[in-house]
Amino acid sequence: MADVSCSRCGQTREGFERPPFPGAVGTRILGEICKECWGQWLKQQTMLINHYGLNVMDPQARTFLTRNMDAFLFKKGDAEDVDTTKQGTINW
Structure with missing residues (x-):
């Protein structure tokens, strides 16, 4: 592994x-993200x-998670912090 x-x-x-994820995003992760940060994302995703x-x-x-993954890994947009007022729903 490099x-x-x-x-x-x-x-x-x-x-x-x-790549740990399919498609173009997976290719980008392969070239730009370390295993440790990917592990942090998996905990956040869970x-x-x-x-x-x-x-x-x-x-x-899946769209919600992908958007949050982009924000978390590539620092674009706002990463979703757990908002307890939204528990049980993903309506924004």
């Missing part, structure tokens, strides 16, 4: 052998799924 200069944490750390009661088979839930 090291990657992570665009999220700014450090050079262990990267991936293959928290979002559990807090909002998301069904990952629902296209709206």
